[in-house]
Amino acid sequence: MTDAVRHLNKSGRLGRFYIDGAWCGPGGRDRASLVNPATETVIAEIPLGSAEDVERAVSAARRAFPGWFRTPPAERAALLGRVHALVLERSELIAQALTTEMGAAITYARRAQVPLAAEHLRVARDNLADFPFISQRGKTAILREAIGVCSLITPWNWPLYQITAKVGPALAAGCTVVLKPSELSPLSALLFAEVLDQAGCPPGVFNLVNGTGPVVGEALASHPEVDMVSITGSTRAGVLVAQAAASTVKRVAQELGGKSPNIVLPDADLARCVPLGVAAAMRNLGQSCSAPTRMLVPRARLDEVEALAAAAAGEFVVGDPLLEATTHGPIANRAQFDRVQMMIETGIGEGAKLVIGGPGRPEGLRSGFYARPTIFSEVRRDMMIAREEIFGPVLAILPYDTLEEAIEIANDTVYGLGAHVQGTDMEKVRDVASRIRAGQVHLNSPDWDPNAPFGGYKRSGNGREYGREGMEEYLETKAVLGFYS
């Protein structure tokens, strides 16, 4: 048993939900087994919520809303500041929870999953310092008011990061929330609820109900007392949430799938950008919605790119996620492991050139959901591995002949979440960026920016998270005509 499971077991919170400022038992008897992806063994049982649990949580959030909505922004900022500090204080336990529930290498959990998650809380707090909740336009006052009770539904791939990207701005805006984390990654979410409790979050402002999408998620999306639902997950689940929400005309925010392109221009510094592109595609085992999994390269430089890409992937150390030397742990769960294996077989079947990796586990690993970092080259845009989100350590290299063709391939997708452009002529790089239909474009692999709005064009979703836009998502606009101040 890991420290995180031991900790939650000891307090009894592993079997509870957090509703109205108290830890309470589930209304029903359904349970799910939590499997450690590194060992394939069951490490805990968690209760799955019911519609009745959702009812209690939504009622608590509804009761808490008028009070929380009226708190001065500075008070909300103070709470977020305490939550931020406590997340950092408990970062080792949270990192271990993440490694246990979804297999992130412990070094990656410590270096990225936890600190980046904390950044969303810091940004949410800082946004309150000068946000214009009231502004005057002529004789009309424009008020930005919290939308109300929000359902927040999150996935397992960046469990805490996706939670703080919603809870931080929602609470900053003055909303009250009911969180349903992925049923596959409940540990970090329970630790986060402990943090909110310890930080003195008023009862009902933050509530957590664990459970499945079709039961708890659907109840949260359709509930008439919920004003907004925000989901991060697959496009499939995003559509179901929007359908469930439609009859109550609530706001729907969706952060969904992606198949992001990485355009390498002819003048790019290959020795720099290819290893960085491979690392970005394989980060978190490729289980990132905005992973640049299609690398578009000039045909004349394909051999060079393949050699550099293989060398970069050959450096990865796949194995026990608790070892410090490990760069990549197992895939997060069996369903995803099976899908990744199927897609690697598909790439081979479609005739793509296997540069490195392939099906099965890396040498020496006989159990655990470990996959081989895999790179295909000579991939055609009509191949399934170029079109479908794989959500695993699989990179497709597609050659192009002209810049026009590269831009056309980049945009030839139902998704539009992220994109990358590499090159030395910055005027050209910026021009290419302006022609890509995606919510975020990265030029020459810059650092992550928690203030850069994130979200999708097309079927990658609706709405934006992170930064100021992330908070605006949770606000209504009220115009008060006549004289206000």
Ligand code: NAD
């Ligand atoms: P998923 O869609 O299966 O689940 C995501 C969440 O939605 C979970 O909490 C799940 O319980 C819930 N859910 C599922 N069906 C539901 C329903 N009918 N009603 C309400 N809720 C429902 O996705 P996943 O397997 O957890 O995550 C992987 C997917 O998420 C990938 O496709 C990835 O691209 C996407 N993703 C997107 C972003 C982004 O910001 N755009 C970030 C991370 C992951």
